[in-house]
Amino acid sequence: xxxxxxxxxxxxxxxxxxxxxxxxxxxxxxxxxxxxxxxxxxxxxxxxxxxxxxxxxxxxxxxxxxxxxxxxxxxxxxxxxxxxxxxxxxxxxxxxxxxxxxxxxxxxxxxxxxxxxxxxxxxxxxxxxxxxxxxxxxxxxxxxxxxxxxxxxxxxxxxxxxxxxxxxxxxxxxxxxxxxxxxxxxxxxxxxxxxxxxxxxxxxxxxxxxxxxxxxxxxxxxxxxxxxxxxxxxxxxxxxxxxxxxxxxxxxxxxxxxxxxxxxxxxxxxxxxxxxxxxxxxxxxxxxxxxxxxxxxxxxxxxxxxxxxxxxxxxxxxxxxxxxxxxxxxxxxxxxxxxxxxxxxxxxxxxxxxxxxxxxxxxxxxxxxxxxxxxxxxxxxxxxxxxxxxxxxxxxxxxxxxxxxxxxxxxxxxxxxxxxxxxxxxxxxxxxxxxxxxxxxxxxxxxxxxxxxxxxxxxxxxxxxxxxxxxxxxxxxxxxxxxxxxxxxxxxxxxxxxxxxxxxxxxxxxxxxxxxxxxxxxxxxxxxxxxxxxxxxxxxxxxxxxxxxxxxxxxxxxxxxxxxxxxxxxxxxxxxxxxxxxxxxxxxxxxxxxxxxxxxxxxxxxxxxxxxxxxxxxxxxxxxxxxxxxxxxxxxxxxxxxxxxxxxxxxxxxxxxx
Numbered sequence: 001x002x003x004x005x006x007x008x009x010x011x012x013x014x015x016x017x018x019x020x021x022x023x024x025x026x027x028x029x030x031x032x033x034x035x036x037x038x039x040x041x042x043x044x045x046x047x048x049x050x051x052x053x054x055x056x057x058x059x060x061x062x063x064x065x066x067x068x069x070x071x072x073x074x075x076x077x078x079x080x081x082x083x084x085x086x087x088x089x090x091x092x093x094x095x096x097x098x099x100x101x102x103x104x105x106x107x108x109x110x111x112x113x114x115x116x117x118x119x120x121x122x123x124x125x126x127x128x129x130x131x132x133x134x135x136x137x138x139x140x141x142x143x144x145x146x147x148x149x150x151x152x153x154x155x156x157x158x159x160x161x162x163x164x165x166x167x168x169x170x171x172x173x174x175x176x177x178x179x180x181x182x183x184x185x186x187x188x189x190x191x192x193x194x195x196x197x198x199x200x201x202x203x204x205x206x207x208x209x210x211x212x213x214x215x216x217x218x219x220x221x222x223x224x225x226x227x228x229x230x231x232x233x234x235x236x237x238x239x240x241x242x243x244x245x246x247x248x249x250x251x252x253x254x255x256x257x258x259x260x261x262x263x264x265x266x267x268x269x270x271x272x273x274x275x276x277x278x279x280x281x282x283x284x285x286x287x288x289x290x291x292x293x294x295x296x297x298x299x300x301x302x303x304x305x306x307x308x309x310x311x312x313x314x315x316x317x318x319x320x321x322x323x324x325x326x327x328x329x330x331x332x333x334x335x336x337x338x339x340x341x342x343x344x345x346x347x348x349x350x351x352x353x354x355x356x357x358x359x360x361x362x363x364x365x366x367x368x369x370x371x372x373x374x375x376x377x378x379x380x381x382x383x384x385x386x387x388x389x390x391x392x393x394x395x396x397x398x399x400x401x402x403x404x405x406x407x408x409x410x411x412x413x414x415x416x417x418x419x420x421x422x423x424x425x426x427x428x429x430x431x432x433x434x435x436x437x438x439x440x441x442x443x444x445x446x447x448x449x450x451x452x453x454x455x456x457x458x459x460x461x462x463x464x465x466x467x468x469x470x471x472x473x474x475x476x477x478x479x480x481x482x483x484x485x486x487x488x489x490x491x492x493x494x495x496x497x498x499x500x501x502x503x504x505x506x507x508x509x510x511x512x513x514x515x516x517x518x519x520x521x522x523x524x525x526x527x528x529x530x531x532x533x534x535x536x537x538x539x540x541x542x543x544x545x546x547x548x549x550x551x552x553x554x555x556x557x558x559x560x561x562x563x564x565x566x567x568x569x570x571x572x573x574x575x576x577x578x579x580x581x582x583x584x585x586x587x588x589x590x591x592x593x594x595x596x597x598x599x600x601x602x603x604x605x606x607x608x609x610x611x612x613x614x615x616x617x618x619x620x621x622x623x624x625x626x627x628x629x630x631x632x633x634x635x636x637x638x639x640x641x642x643x644x645x646x647x648x649x650x651x652x653x654x655x656x657x658x
Contacts, residue, residue: 025598026648032605032612033348033644039612040341040637041356048363050341051334052634053316053327056623057098058086059108060282060328062115064311066151067286069118070205071293073308081317081326083119086112087127088325094130099560099619099629101573106138107148107461110214114152123213132213140216142223145461150198154290155207160199162222164458165245167252168196168260171267175377182377184453185466186396186444189374190271190284192458194291197264200257201294234455242457265295269303271374273392275313276306280390282314282330330623330630335367335401336389337634342408344638347645347652352413361412361420364405368423369397375434378446382433385426399434399441400512402427403475407482411652428483431476432490439493440468440501441476443512462624469511470501470519474526481529484655495530498523499538506541507570514578514620514629515562516569520546521581525588529654534590543589545570546582547596554603556582560619563626576614577632579603580639587646601647604640614640 044050061082068074089112090096095104096112113131121128135141141152152158171193173180181189212218229236268288271278278284289307297304316327342360350357364387372384373395386402388394406427409420436447448466453459473494480491502508502523503516510518520542528534548570550556555574562568572578579600586597608614614636621630646652 025601028605029601029644029648032608033641033648035608035610035612036637036641036644037345037348037350037612040345040641043634043637044341044356044360048338048359048361049334050337050360050634051332052337052632052637054329054331054333054621055327055619055631055633056330056628057105057108058089058096058112058115060314060330061086061326062111063151063283063286064315064328065115065118066111066154067289067311069208070154070290071299071308073299078315078326079119081324082328083116083121084320084323085325085327086115086119087121088320088322090127090131094127094132094134096131098627100617100631102560102619102629104134106135107144109135110141110144110148111151113214114157114211117209117211135214136216141211141214141221142216146458147461150195152211154198154203154205156204157207157211159222160202160204161246163199164242164456165249166192166196166199166458167245167248168200168264169252169256170196171260171264178450178452179456182374182445183448183450184464185448186279186374187281187284188453188459188464190279190281191287193264193267194284194287197261197268197291197294198287200261203294238455238457261295265292268292271395272303272307273310273394275392276303276308276310277313277390277392278307279396280331280388280393282311282328285311330628332390333632333634334391335364335387335405337632337638338364339387339401339404339408340638340642341634342411343404344641344645346408346411347642347649349645349649352411357412358414361409361414364409365419365423368426369394370426373397375445378448379433382430383426385423385428385430387427396444397430398443399431399476400443400472402431403472403479406479410482424483428480428485431479435490435494436468438468439490439497440470440473441494442466442468443472462627468497470498470508471510471512471522473498474508474519474522478526478529481526481531481654482652484657486530486654487657491530495527495532498527499532502538502541505569506538506543506545508542510622511625512622513581514560514622515558515625517546517549517556517558517578517581518620518622521585524585525651528588528651534588539589542585543591543594543596546586550582550596550599554599555579555607556600557618560622560626560629563622573618574603574607575616575618575620575636576604576607577616577620577635577639580641580643583643584639584646587643588651592647597647601644604644608640613637 065082091104096108098105098108109131149158149163153160175182215221228239278288292304314329318325338360342357367387369386370384371394386397387405388397389401406424409424414420434446435441442448443466445466453464477491477494485491507516508519508523510516524542551574553574556578557572557574558570558578559568559572583597583600591597616636619629619631620635621632623630
């Protein structure tokens with residue numbers, strides 16, 4: 001067992017296993033599940049959906065203020081509320097982190113500092129002086145990522161010439177050519193296309209103040225380039241490519257450049273959603289608004305007006321003793337939250353025709369995507385189907401949401417079952433068509449596996465490609481198994497892929513959740529549903545790993561540092577969501593009466609709050625492994641309830657093959 005600093009309560013003595021405060025464990029689990037059900041039902045919107053806050057880091061808030069400064073649409077009340085939130089997230093050492101309890105991050109700290117200066121904070125104030133000193137000790141602005149320095153360049157705080165070149169002619173590269181825009185993951189291409197417009201224009205809005213205090217040497221803010229890597233290495237190749245693109249800028253044919261800018265603008269506008277956003281994600285929306293403004297769109301133009309209004313919908317306002325705060329979400333997760341809530345309530349024993357579940361089902365059915373999107377570039381003949389993550393995003397459905405929504409819909413006793421049959425059939429057809437060549441699934445695209453985009457000097461922040469992952473593949477396999485397709489060739493190929501992806505420890509890597517606990521919690525139930533016996537060596541290895549990394553308090557946790565640092569794998573403060581994931585794996589593996597599972601259930605019951613919820617400041621969701629982390633505020637409610645429900649009522653049974 002693992003003992004982790006800050007992991008919570010002391011270990012439960014073996015003599016008390018099976019009881020919590022003298023109450024038999026089953027009764028305790030039933031009471032905890034009942035409270036959790038009541039809490040979750042009370043959070044459902046009248047339209048049928050659930051949505052928890054999606055918390056990331058203060059770069060979202062800082063860039064929102066920078067955008068408004070660039071466009072000249074500042075609002076004093078909004079600025080102060082955002083600044084109050086940014087200040088509240090500062091660490092004692094003056095820095096800002098990218099996740100709760102994490103280390104300071106230079107780029108995040110630079111952006112937070114600049115935003116606070118725009119809000120009127122004095123650089124001599126104690127909190128500001130600590131921040132600037134922390135940045136200087138780590139090399140100053142020059143050590144920040146490219147995206148941060150792009151924001152600074154918009155105001156003349158950094159030279160455009162000292163940034164990687166990104167020509168708009170990129171939109172003309174054919175689909176078969178390396179580094180065409182469809183070699184990037186959907187989130188990256190939505191950002192890169194507008195940034196080609198920004199890079200071509202190199203705009204500078206006069207800065208309201210200097211930022212000398214963020215440079216180690218203000219007289220030389222941009223240090224000389226380091227040594228050029230060998231031309232026989234990828235780093236050397238891309239360094240030379242970037243220099244060639246800088247040179248090309250001076251000789252680019254003006255008609256071609258104008259045409260590329262025009263077509264990039266058309267590409268952006270064509271992907272604007274009905275609510276004005278782009279893909280339901282805040283970062284592409286921000287850059288798209290800037291790009292279109294540079295292309296001549298007036299702020300009152302319907303496209304820009306809708307875009308700016310959509311950004312306001314990413315804001316979460318809260319009252320605090322110090323005044324209102326405004327936190328900007330990077331994205332919103334209603335489809336994901338609703339299908340998970342539906343599954344959790346069903347696992348907990350809510351009737352299949354309960355009004356709350358039927359209302360959720362109708363809402364999910366209304367969110368089905370029925371038109372082709374960017375995914376069809378690689379699958380041009382595939383009919384559309386499936387679901388996206390957000391309220392409005394018809395361009396980028398994803399396999400994760402599609403699988404979980406299909407599983408959730410099948411739990412319902414709907415008055416019109418033909419609607420569910422048809423929607424799930426379309427989802428299964430689309431999912432099978434999106435299977436990659438290796439037998440697995442990525443989140444948004446098929447075969448989005450080229451490693452070249454990650455090597456570009458421009459791409460120094462997180463994943464920019466979408467290769468297959470164990471967690472997404474597991475969810476699709478679980479859906480196929482519950483549709484009676486466990487023995488079909490596509491499913492068996494995916495099962496073989498999952499078995500081959502198991503790590504030597506017995507765990508699976510988690511791409512979209514933290515981390516090996518998440519991956520293992522997804523894969524084991526899928527393998528068992530697909531017919532892998534719980535006595536299979538892969539299943540037994542995963543059980544042994546979960547038992548090994550269980551914290552002394554009975555819960556499970558894994559810190560985000562497990563992505564870059566192997567010593568953190570399976571280690572971290574116990575959290576409700578990660579304990580839920582570990583229990584889902586153990587219960588699927590037939591370990592309901594095992595000591596580890598019982599201690600996990602006890603931990604959930606012991607740490608539940610009186611209102612039926614769990615507290616969880618830790619970030620257990622993943623946008624980009626290590627680089628961009630997420631605290632899904634509903635995870636702490638749905639996954640513990642799933643685990644309690646399956647402990648009490650057993651695992652959902654897959655359908656028999658037709």
